[in-house]
Amino acid sequence: MATIYTLYGRRAGAEMFIEKTLQALVGQFPDWRLTVFCNSQAEAVLRNVLPTAELEYIPWLDNQFKKAFWLEFLSFRVVGRRRFDVFWIPSGSAHFPGRWNVPSVITFLDMGTFLVKDQYDFKRTVYRKYLATPRSIRRGVAFTGISRTTVDNLITLFPRVKQASVIYPGPSPFPPPAPMDDPAGVIEKEIGLKTGPILFSPARTDYWGKGRDILLKAYAGYRRQSAEPLPLIMPGPQGEFHDTVMRDIAALGLDGYAIWPGRVSDACIEALYRVSRAMIMPSRIEGFGFPILEAMTRGVPVICSDAGSLPEVAGGAALVFPSGNAERLEEAMVRLDRTPALREDLIRKGRERCRLFSWEHAARQYGEVFRQAAGR
Secondary structure: OEEEOOOOOOHHHHHHHHHHHHHHHHOOOOOOOOOEEEEHHHHHHHHHHHHEEEEOHHHHHHHHHHHHHHHHHHHHHHHOOOOOOOOOEOOOOOOOOOOOOOEEEEEEOHHHHOOOOOOOOOHHHHHHHHHHHHHHHOOOOOEEEEHHHHHHHHHHHHOOOOOEEEEEOOOOOOOOOOOOOOOOHHHHHHHOOOOOEEEEEEOOOOOOOHHHHHHHHHHHHHHHHHOOOOOOEEEOOOOOOOHHHHHHHOOOHOOOOOOOOOOOOHHHHHHHOOOOEEEEEEOOOOOOOOOHHHHOOOOOOOOOOOOOOOOHHOOOOEEOOEEEEEEEEHHHHHHHHHHHHHHHHHHHHHHHHHOOOOOOHHHHHHHHHHHHHHHH
């Protein structure tokens, strides 16, 4: 089988999902021959992640718009001569099948481009909405989604997709937590912040899509109500309308309390989880929501919106508020702050919830879809 994987400066949840799924496929099907068409950054990463895979570097893939040209007009020359049984497109809004005769299986992570205004800038919106996704729909022979919500949205938006399989990922694409003696020391060394317990909300600073506007308003209200308010730490790369996020922090009087440290290391993320009293995910759209299960695995209570797949993933083990409603988020934050028994109940339910997700099981499900698409 073959697939395509490109990196452009960041390895967020979507990128890590692809890497972890490929690792699981190799582990479950060691006799399969896997070829990955990749750009230079992805090739450097995959040499360590997938040492047994055949990596084929395509210079056209080093630029996102040249990638589209290669897929549409040139890729069939490369793919067509290789006799692949199946080609996996791991994100049907980021890539699309070329004009080749290899059966293509398309996975969709979310349909946010069609459902959330201003999720991406103009160029990315045009690419995803009018170029990649329609071609993936037309040229795919089988479809999967990483949540029931994503699959339902896909079929509603594109009626020509009559059926799609729901394949849940594992609980986190990152390595399992290791012992850490001094998480506060790790945090101080990396971002210069001396801290005790915190509220934690990891995501890029997408003002609208990731609900940063709602989070900051709710946090300001929580600070007014709490006797001992905790700082809010929001690590992640810059997102869409990042400057608006920073302006809101200043306008709400949250300088020094709501802190954006930028992108941090995996070790620092782990340390931040260790000192977190709650993980808050206020997104307006999510295809899955790995931080929910990451937090639950580590015994951190979760507050999340009811957008997209978040309540589906949380499965009754989180405090859920209506998407876009700052007042209800504030209420949830205050309630968790004042109710120790609720905190313990969420921790218990969260640990139980995580046991239902497995990368190995996901790989076996993908394997069955690939076999059917290839006619085997």
